[in-house]
Amino acid sequence: MFEKMGQTLADTGRYEVHIIGFPGTSQKTYPGIALHPSRPFQRISLERIRMPFRIFRMLLTLSPDVIIATTHELLLATVAVRLFRKARVIYDVQENYFRNILYLPTFPLLLRPLLALWVRAWERLLTLFVSRVIVSEQGYVDELRFIRRKAVVIQNKVKRSAIRPRVAQSRGGKRLLFSGTLAESTGVFTAIHMANELHEHDPSVHLTIIGYCAHANALRQIQEAIQGRDYITLIGGDKLVSHDAIMEAIAEADFGLIAYPPNPSTRNTIPTKLFEYLGARLPILLINHPPWMEFCAPYSAALVFDPSHIDPAEMLHRMRNTEFYTRNPGEEVLWESEAGRLVATVDDAVPG
Missing domain, CATH: 3.40.50.2000 (Glycogen Phosphorylase B;)
Structure with missing residues (x-):
């Protein structure tokens, strides 16, 4: 997020970028980017459950024009901000969470179908209220048919x-x-x-x-x-x-x-x-x-x-x-070939 999306948007000179997320290992700074590290938490913990509420309050304080949510766990919090602010939401789909939950051994076998269907139902509902959906592959557009009208393919290539x-x-x-x-x-x-x-x-x-x-x-x-x-x-x-x-x-x-x-x-x-x-x-x-x-x-x-x-x-x-x-x-393997599409997507989402 910091190296590709964050720096690309900051480089336009038109955006002040705030990144909220898990604290990283690097102490890098970049002009036009403010970092808001969350508290460290375990994969399964109460703090993980609290985090969407903390981020919701922070977003109300920051009052951004555009919010990019990079996980389904933050979709509800970011969409809810629209009730109080004029922000537009972009959902950055990093994985097909339905298939990950269903086919990977992360959760107990009997729970996987229920959890997968629950996450997919939330995604289907909440993406009705987002402006665009960013996906890293055309394959995700084929798999997630409910996002087709809003999907923008921006591949996660390497920055030069x-x-x-x-x-x-x-x-x-x-x-x-x-x-x-x-x-x-x-x-x-x-x-x-x-x-x-x-x-x-x-x-x-x-x-x-x-x-x-x-x-x-x-x-x-x-x-x-x-x-x-x-x-x-x-x-x-x-x-x-x-x-x-x-x-x-x-x-x-x-x-x-x-x-x-x-x-x-x-x-x-x-x-x-x-x-x-x-x-x-x-x-x-x-x-x-x-x-x-x-x-x-x-x-x-x-x-x-x-x-x-x-x-x-x-x-x-x-x-x-x-x-x-x-x-x-x-250029076909470099982020620079995708950066313009990201900027155009965010530009289109900015409230008029």
């Missing part, structure tokens, strides 16, 4: 200024990277399995796992899976990791791993780190998901693997002998 110069590559594929959200659903255990297989054939192979894990049980499983394996480094885990740190790790890696297991919740999405790896021209070890394979193919950016059948000797040979990035990615 965030990309770090790549350090000298080993060409041996020794430094593997798994970055972003750490969970079974994002493929972290597939990445660990890949590192184990490759390390057995080449002891110089090393895996860095960097990102935040929101679920204590998943973090414990990750820690157990890498225990005693000094060739795997975990950065973050139970602590948030700055985007700068992730981009630095990308610059230092030889290969980035994208290993989401097949799941309806991610079927029609493009992972943010795919844009980050392409923007940094980092070769990718890519799970065999056809849309992502097609996306990477024009650049010769990726080696595709089947997680059920990893041949480490053959994979290492391909990693060391393939010529990557025979065509360099351009």
Whole structure:
């Protein structure tokens, strides 16, 4: 929010941007942006329930012209502000929450359908009162038919200024990277399995796992899976990791791993780190998901693997002998190609 949406809107010189959210790891400031960190809270806690009420009161005080809500949990609070202020609301759909709740093991199996239907019902109702709905993929428009008339596709691409110069590559594929959200659903255990297989054939192979894990049980499983394996480094885990740190790790890696297991919740999405790896021209070890394979193919950016059948000797040979990035990615992977659409969307929402 800060690096892309916030800075893009502030750079126009027409908007004073206020960002309310979970306290981050960075102490960055930016002209035209005011940060309002919330109190830290656990994923399941009373403070999380109180937070929409706190944000509602803060919004009444700030009295903004446009509010961008980035989670379904804040939709009611932001829409309610319209009863007291002239604010317009934009809903930034970051995930298909219905499919996430229904198909991921975050909640008990028997509760998932009820919770998923409850969230979807609230979204259907409250989006009647928003001006626009921002989605990061056309796939979300196809999945969420009730937003079609209000949807604007703005892909979550990598900002040019965030990309770090790549350090000298080993060409041996020794430094593997798994970055972003750490969970079974994002493929972290597939990445660990890949590192184990490759390390057995080449002891110089090393895996860095960097990102935040929101679920204590998943973090414990990750820690157990890498225990005693000094060739795997975990950065973050139970602590948030700055985007700068992730981009630095990308610059230092030889290969980035994208290993989401097949799941309806991610079927029609493009992972943010795919844009980050392409923007940094980092070769990718890519799970065999056809849309992502097609996306990477024009650049010769990726080696595709089947997680059920990893041949480490053959994979290492391909990693060391393939010529990557025979065509360099351009503006199509950069945030700058989307920024104008964001500004136009907010401009249209400003009350007359």
